[in-house]
Amino acid sequence: MKTLFVIVAMFFYVGAWAAPMDTFEFESEAQEKTFRKLSDELRCLVCQNQSIADSNADLAKDLRTEIHGMLLAGKNEEQIKEFMVDRYGDYVLYEPPFNPMTWLLWFGPAMIFLIALFYVRRFILQQNSVKDSGELSAEEAERLKDLQLELNLPDQNNSSENGDMKGGSGS
Amino acid sequence: MTEIKQNKTMLQRFMPLIIFGLLVVLLGVGLTLNPRLVPSPLIGKPAPAFELPLLNKEGTFSSEDLKGQITLLNVWASWCYACRQEHEVVKQLAKSGMNIVGFNYKDKKPDAQQWLAQLGNPYQVVVADEDGRAAIDWGVYGAPETFLIDQQGVIRHKVIGPVSDQQNFDDLMAAIKEIPGNNL
Numbered sequence: 001m002k003t004l005f006v007i008v009a010m011f012f013y014v015g016a017w018a019a020p021m022d023t024f025e026f027e028s029e030a031q032e033k034t035f036r037k038l039s040d041e042l043r044c045l046v047c048q049n050q051s052i053a054d055s056n057a058d059l060a061k062d063l064r065t066e067i068h069g070m071l072l073a074g075k076n077e078e079q080i081k082e083f084m085v086d087r088y089g090d091y092v093l094y095e096p097p098f099n100p101m102t103w104l105l106w107f108g109p110a111m112i113f114l115i116a117l118f119y120v121r122r123f124i125l126q127q128n129s130v131k132d133s134g135e136l137s138a139e140e141a142e143r144l145k146d147l148q149l150e151l152n153l154p155d156q157n158n159s160s161e162n163g164d165m166k167g168g169s170g171s
Numbered sequence: 172m173t174e175i176k177q178n179k180t181m182l183q184r185f186m187p188l189i190i191f192g193l194l195v196v197l198l199g200v201g202l203t204l205n206p207r208l209v210p211s212p213l214i215g216k217p218a219p220a221f222e223l224p225l226l227n228k229e230g231t232f233s234s235e236d237l238k239g240q241i242t243l244l245n246v247w248a249s250w251c252y253a254c255r256q257e258h259e260v261v262k263q264l265a266k267s268g269m270n271i272v273g274f275n276y277k278d279k280k281p282d283a284q285q286w287l288a289q290l291g292n293p294y295q296v297v298v299a300d301e302d303g304r305a306a307i308d309w310g311v312y313g314a315p316e317t318f319l320i321d322q323q324g325v326i327r328h329k330v331i332g333p334v335s336d337q338q339n340f341d342d343l344m345a346a347i348k349e350i351p352g353n354n355l
Contacts, residue, residue: 045312046312062302085212087212089310
């Protein structure tokens with residue numbers, strides 16, 4: 001029981017996955033906000049599924065220091081992003097920029113959605129046309145005729161006359 | 172008429188299988204790509220400016236000193252296991268007449284010096300970037316990395332990972348051959 005408690009308690013030990021803490025000092029709240037935003041939006045290249053803010057990697061630490069220094073030197077968000085992209089490429093941005101290499105990435109999901117919408121619409125319209133008309137289409141009528149011939153059944157259109165005759169002779 | 176219809180339903184029936192097949196191919200290709208290979212935006216651009224102290228002597232080495240000959244800039248560190256692996260190949264390249272600059276990345280001086288004394292020093296010069304600040308300008312995100320720089324000081328190729336890897340080595344050789352005036 002005690003062991004179980006310890007195991008469960010371990011899951012709640014937040015310290016195990018706490019983000020690294022730095023002791024950066026800023027001149028203003030806005031500056032600190034920009035710092036948080038940037039380090040959240042930039043990818044750590046060593047451990048690629050973490051942002052620079054989350055990563056404990058050495059390089060992430062260096063880049064946080066670099067961002068902090070640039071902010072104190074009066075650089076704005078765009079300038080710092082450009083600095084990173086110039087060195088590490090678009091890959092460093094979690095949100096890829098819009099350019100010919102990434103347009104499929106941006107529009108792909110919308111395109112797939114539109115294609116799906118088109119097929120759903122067509123499917124529904126088909127279903128409706130079958131339900132609403134209540135009459136056989138030319139195609140269906142022909143198929144019915146084929147089946148009737150195959151099974152040697154009487155033509156439904158004249159069933160009232162022929163049905164009696166056949167029924168009579170059959171019995 | 173009915174035959175056409177049957178053909179259509181055949182195609183429709185196999186459509187999910189076809190789509191599944193295409194997805195398998197797509198995901199298969201995606202799986203075999205190496206996500207660690209991030210293409211460098213620096214290729215085709217002049218080497219970033221730097222001036223760093225030398226590891227084994229007094230004095231400094233700057234990006235200006237790279238000009239004049241084809242140079243390999245090999246980023247390594249004593250704590251880097253793959254650097255040890257590729258070191259034999261780096262030595263062979265140096266023996267074949269290649270000008271190689273060592274870029275000691277985030278390392279302690281004594282460790283780096285001992286590493287070279289032990290494994291051999293193929294470098295014309297070794298610069299020490301102890302805090303890793305210059306490496307940021309080079310877009311270095313791990314060692315080993317190797318940059319190929321032409322006579323004008325322009326970066327022509329970047330190897331990410333050990334040059335002892337056959338594919339990496341072949342790509343590097345091909346890139347060197349493309350530079351006019353190479354002595355391969």
